Amino acid sequence: MSTTTAVVRKNTYYDSVSLMSVSTKANALDGVDQAFTAMGTEMNKGVLDNLGLLTDELKAAESGDLMIVLVAEDGADTQALLAGIEDLLTRKAPASAGGGEVTYRTITSAAEGIDGANLAVIAVNGAYAAREARKALDSGLHVMMFSDNVAVEDEIALKQLAHDKGLFMMGPDCGTAIINNVALCFGNKVRPGNVGIVAASGTGSQEVSVRVHALGGGISQLIGTGGRDLSEQVGGIMMVDGIRALAADPATDVIVLVSKPPAPSVEKKVLAEVAAAGKPVVVWFIDGSEEAVTAAGGHFAAGSLQAARTAVELAGVEQGPAGTFDAEAAAQAVVASLAEGQKYVRGLFCGGTLCDETMYAVRDAGLDVWSNIQKNADFRLPAGSASRGHTFLDFGDDDFTNGRPHPMIDPALRIERIVEEAKDPEVAALVMDFVLGFGSHEDPVGTTLPAIQEAQRIAAEAGRHLEVVAYVLGTDLDSPSVAAQSDALRAAGVTVTLSSTETGQFAREIAKKAQA
Amino acid sequence: MGQAASGGSGGTRTARVESGDAELLDRLHAFTGHGAVHSVFTRVVNLLTPQGTLIALAARDAGDAPRTLVVDVADWTDLELVPGQRVTFATGNLCVELPHRTVRLTTADARRWRARPPSLAHLAPGALAAAADHLDRLNRTYGPRGGMLGATPYAGPMETAVAQALDEGRTTLIAAVRDGRDAAIRRGILALLGLGPGLTPAGDDFLTGVAVLAALPGSALTGFGPALKAVLAEHPGRTTDLSHATLTEAADARVRHELVDVLRELAHGRHPQELNAPARELLAIGHTSGSDTLSGLIAGLHLEEELRGSL
Numbered sequence: 001m002s003t004t005t006a007v008v009r010k011n012t013y014y015d016s017v018s019l020m021s022v023s024t025k026a027n028a029l030d031g032v033d034q035a036f037t038a039m040g041t042e043m044n045k046g047v048l049d050n051l052g053l054l055t056d057e058l059k060a061a062e063s064g065d066l067m068i069v070l071v072a073e074d075g076a077d078t079q080a081l082l083a084g085i086e087d088l089l090t091r092k093a094p095a096s097a098g099g100g101e102v103t104y105r106t107i108t109s110a111a112e113g114i115d116g117a118n119l120a121v122i123a124v125n126g127a128y129a130a131r132e133a134r135k136a137l138d139s140g141l142h143v144m145m146f147s148d149n150v151a152v153e154d155e156i157a158l159k160q161l162a163h164d165k166g167l168f169m170m171g172p173d174c175g176t177a178i179i180n181n182v183a184l185c186f187g188n189k190v191r192p193g194n195v196g197i198v199a200a201s202g203t204g205s206q207e208v209s210v211r212v213h214a215l216g217g218g219i220s221q222l223i224g225t226g227g228r229d230l231s232e233q234v235g236g237i238m239m240v241d242g243i244r245a246l247a248a249d250p251a252t253d254v255i256v257l258v259s260k261p262p263a264p265s266v267e268k269k270v271l272a273e274v275a276a277a278g279k280p281v282v283v284w285f286i287d288g289s290e291e292a293v294t295a296a297g298g299h300f301a302a303g304s305l306q307a308a309r310t311a312v313e314l315a316g317v318e319q320g321p322a323g324t325f326d327a328e329a330a331a332q333a334v335v336a337s338l339a340e341g342q343k344y345v346r347g348l349f350c351g352g353t354l355c356d357e358t359m360y361a362v363r364d365a366g367l368d369v370w371s372n373i374q375k376n377a378d379f380r381l382p383a384g385s386a387s388r389g390h391t392f393l394d395f396g397d398d399d400f401t402n403g404r405p406h407p408m409i410d411p412a413l414r415i416e417r418i419v420e421e422a423k424d425p426e427v428a429a430l431v432m433d434f435v436l437g438f439g440s441h442e443d444p445v446g447t448t449l450p451a452i453q454e455a456q457r458i459a460a461e462a463g464r465h466l467e468v469v470a471y472v473l474g475t476d477l478d479s480p481s482v483a484a485q486s487d488a489l490r491a492a493g494v495t496v497t498l499s500s501t502e503t504g505q506f507a508r509e510i511a512k513k514a515q516a
Numbered sequence: 517m518g519q520a521a522s523g524g525s526g527g528t529r530t531a532r533v534e535s536g537d538a539e540l541l542d543r544l545h546a547f548t549g550h551g552a553v554h555s556v557f558t559r560v561v562n563l564l565t566p567q568g569t570l571i572a573l574a575a576r577d578a579g580d581a582p583r584t585l586v587v588d589v590a591d592w593t594d595l596e597l598v599p600g601q602r603v604t605f606a607t608g609n610l611c612v613e614l615p616h617r618t619v620r621l622t623t624a625d626a627r628r629w630r631a632r633p634p635s636l637a638h639l640a641p642g643a644l645a646a647a648a649d650h651l652d653r654l655n656r657t658y659g660p661r662g663g664m665l666g667a668t669p670y671a672g673p674m675e676t677a678v679a680q681a682l683d684e685g686r687t688t689l690i691a692a693v694r695d696g697r698d699a700a701i702r703r704g705i706l707a708l709l710g711l712g713p714g715l716t717p718a719g720d721d722f723l724t725g726v727a728v729l730a731a732l733p734g735s736a737l738t739g740f741g742p743a744l745k746a747v748l749a750e751h752p753g754r755t756t757d758l759s760h761a762t763l764t765e766a767a768d769a770r771v772r773h774e775l776v777d778v779l780r781e782l783a784h785g786r787h788p789q790e791l792n793a794p795a796r797e798l799l800a801i802g803h804t805s806g807s808d809t810l811s812g813l814i815a816g817l818h819l820e821e822e823l824r825g826s827l
């Protein structure tokens with residue numbers, strides 16, 4: 001039998017985001033049946049009363065008091081659980097400098113105060129980011145700017161200033177970098193090695209880095225440029241500087257470039273750098289063409305897996321035998337279990353490049369695909385719209401993230417959509433990604449599995465089999481590991497693919513056969 | 517604290533107020549004596565004035581709101597402020613006294629922000645309905661569950677019970693505003709006031725959305741404002757201090773800038789798509805606060821449409 005325990009903290013205030021986060025984490029503690037934190041208003045106490053949870057202590061709470069209500073499982077140590085919940089709350093308290101840590105109030109003072117500091121990561125509101133970046137560059141620091149919504153004029157000026165000073169200006173909107181084996185923002189724990197990456201695509205570069213790692217290779221540096229760097233206006237300033245830096249880096253033997261196809265004038269400039277690099281350069285311009293890359297002496301890659309394989313091969317690393325995934329046979333087995341009318345694939349992605357790679361694989365089979373990131377405006381689907389036919393949504397696109405955390409941190413929107421899609425009798429398969437690594441959600445699979453199971457239940461009750469396909473981007477060194485997350489998915493009946501490219505192949509074959 | 521807080525002699529630092537609620541700036545000189553820190557968050561510090569009024573100091577990213585001064589600091593974390601700390605209000609400036617230093621805020625160059633949105637009286641009932649429908653679609657697409665939009669998919673019994681009570685409270689309130697009788701509206705307000713786990717409970721956020729509409733010149737929701745003011749006066753402990761202050765201001769059509777921006781766009785009467793950007797900013801407030809406020813605004817717009825049509 002469960003026991004109810006309550007604590008009232010007098011005059012204690014936490015913002016609603018913190019309270020919700022603490023409640024979620026508290027409910028996940030072993031031994032907790034239910035945990036709830038709320039202000040001690042009359043109405044909230046009334047709800048607790050109706051549930052039979054209103055203890056004498058809670059009755060005395062006032063509207064400025066925080067109520068912590070714990071319903072523990074039989075035999076659980078309630079005091080230890082309460083201490084655990086209190087600890088979660090304490091961790092949410094505003095941080096203060098202490099324990100020998102020094103908090104610097106300005107970038108300039110940090111640059112002066114930290115001996116040997118040479119890089120600043122800027123993640124403030126876009127309206128202030130350029131100002132802070134300029135101070136960092138003026139203090140002799142390289143900059144990685146996670147912030148977005150920075151004016152393109154500021155981006156150009158900052159990149160030009162960095163170039164003139166011999167510094168990197170990675171970003172704005174740069175989500176991933178690995179510098180001297182340290183992953184910054186969204187990055188994965190990968191083996192050090194001799195493959196260097198310059199990328200205008202965050203999850204694209206993550207995918208190449210984890211594939212290189214899985215194939216036995218390692219990463220020397222991963223330099224992010226920000227998604228707008230290869231536009232006509234910005235002119236690829238950072239991509240060019242990145243290629244030159246890796247060309248001069250003795251620890252880098254092979255360079256990989258990852259980007260959506262650049263503006264034509266910028267492509268010419270970048271490919272001239274490829275020709276002059278003096279090292280093999282693998283070029284994965286997502287949905288790009290082979291001819292110009294080959295003419296410049298580069299190694300063209302049609303997908304992320306090919307980019308990683310070519311790089312590892314050129315780096316002289318002995319690879320194990322290539323996988324023998326038979327997408328066609330696997331899809332045939334799936335389609336055999338579908339009911340009449342189930343014909344569409346719905347892709348629900350956190351990573352933009354992962355979404356692109358799968359979407360283009362389906363499109364290249366001659367099928368219509370709808371997406372919020374479709375280049376073809378006729379097939380563009382605004383973020384709030386219901387799915388149509390084969391739909392691929394990038395929940396990390398600005399349309400979905402404006403004012404919300406990135407889905408790699410907070411997957412709530414996608415979780416709701418998983419259940420919605422399962423109600424559509426025309427859906428044959430749901431395809432999704434899970435991105436592990438520094439900066440990402442600590443358990444993306446665990447937080448999404450209940451929705452997947454709900455989706456499977458909805459389909460089963462309607463007499464349908466719903467194929468759920470998932471790719472986990474990560475390494476054995478990440479925490480949680482790719483193996484642990486994949487095992488949890490498999491245990492729930494999810495088909496786990498082993499790369500972004502393989503995910504695209506599988507989705508394409510299901511779409512072709514289901515629609516036939 | 518941000519770089520704008522400059523060093524000074526005798527352990528005193530100066531921080532510039534970038535902008536402030538114009539009505540608060542006008543009244544600031546009247547607050548003399550000692551107040552106290554009420555509550556501390558990363559980007560907002562709430563203070564009690566010597567007269568017991570709750571006001572807020574916001575970091576520069578937090579934005580304008582009623583009773584708020586926006587200060588040129590990144591956040592408040594490094595000051596180690598704690599509730600109950602003494603604050604001195606003197607004519608022309610405001611000092612926060614800490615054990616080892618004093619932080620003085622200067623308001624001389626502060627931009628004066630006006631919290632009042634424009635009237636919607638010129639909009640036809642059909643335009644109100646179209647705007648409400650569009651905002652509702654945005655809210656259901658982008659708004660998080662856990663408040664007025666219902667419980668999250670795997671909610672426990674407590675969240676489910678709160679969501680159910682919120683839904684019932686909304687139904688009661690809408691019926692009461694349609695009914696128009698003061699006693700019914702008061703009951704409707706009391707069915708929501710203080711309901712929800714957060715610092716500004718979801719029920720209060722919903723009431724804020726209705727209250728601001730009702731307080732605009734030309735509104736057809738005539739009975740709501742007086743009823744809300746009466747309930748707040750008669751039941752001061754029914755909700756949190758912060759939420760009580762927010763509702764008190766909303767009853768006078770004074771709301772934070774994200775909601776003002778939505779109402780300004782509504783007043784333009786342009787295509788509903790133009791509401792997308794300000795509505796998304798509103799939805800980004802708190803966990804469900806923005807969505808709950810938008811839910812109240814949507815309910816209020818539908819009521820406006822109905823009640824204007826019945827005139």
